[in-house]
Amino acid sequence: MADRAPRILAFSGSTRRESLHRPLLRLAVRAAEAEGVPCTVVDLRDPPLPIYDGDLEREQGLPEAAVRLRELMAAHRGLLLASPEYNGHPTPLLVNALDWMSRAPGARPDLSPFAGVVGALVAASPGPFGGIRGLAVVRGLLANLGVTVLARQAAVGSAPDRLAPDGTLRDEGARRAVEAVGRDLARHVLALER
Numbered sequence: 001m002a003d004r005a006p007r008i009l010a011f012s013g014s015t016r017r018e019s020l021h022r023p024l025l026r027l028a029v030r031a032a033e034a035e036g037v038p039c040t041v042v043d044l045r046d047p048p049l050p051i052y053d054g055d056l057e058r059e060q061g062l063p064e065a066a067v068r069l070r071e072l073m074a075a076h077r078g079l080l081l082a083s084p085e086y087n088g089h090p091t092p093l094l095v096n097a098l099d100w101m102s103r104a105p106g107a108r109p110d111l112s113p114f115a116g117v118v119g120a121l122v123a124a125s126p127g128p129f130g131g132i133r134g135l136a137v138v139r140g141l142l143a144n145l146g147v148t149v150l151a152r153q154a155a156v157g158s159a160p161d162r163l164a165p166d167g168t169l170r171d172e173g174a175r176r177a178v179e180a181v182g183r184d185l186a187r188h189v190l191a192l193e194r
Ligand SMILES: Cc1cc2nc3c(=O)[nH]c(=O)nc-3n(C[C@H](O)[C@H](O)[C@H](O)COP(=O)(O)O)c2cc1C
Pocket: 014, 015, 016, 018, 019, 020, 021, 022, 084, 085, 086, 087, 088, 089, 124, 125, 126, 127, 128, 129, 130, 131
């Protein structure tokens, strides 16, 4: 299915206006682009997806937003996710998007937009562990979809104290860790082209 370009599709599991994950994703995206890999950043609120519903799928097919996300994924080699943690899990918003994206018209597994994709994860939270428990769950979910998720990840704890009002990460170590994720993903994406 996929005619992939050495590009990265990036989105966040939070669309909250004051989301910690928006600046976090931006930082990782900039690091990837500095390596020469363009990124496509999408907002899961624009347009919103309904909660997955098998009856809706059977009666109306995939929502347009799901088709668009699938097509975008199929055209990108990399996937960068900023994944907030809710009660030790990724957000329903993120899981719902991935669930819809995993649904092929006619349920043909050979049409998976995730096959051959390389992924990377970042998270942040007001708590001390930065959402690291949620990342373990997203990692497993993505592996089930056929994404190879890089070992390197960043989970920024106490994030509201470390993020400046303009969205820059004041903490040097945390900033480097997030940038390293974007850079590492970009390098893997480029390596797959050779
Ligand atoms: C329902 C809910 C559950 C949460 N559970 C956790 C949690 O398990 N671990 C954690 O570190 N933060 C938890 N938080 C706090 C989130 O990390 C925090 O709201 C964060 O800012 C969400 O990401 P965002 O700023 O990008 O929206 C939870 C928040 C909500 C609303």
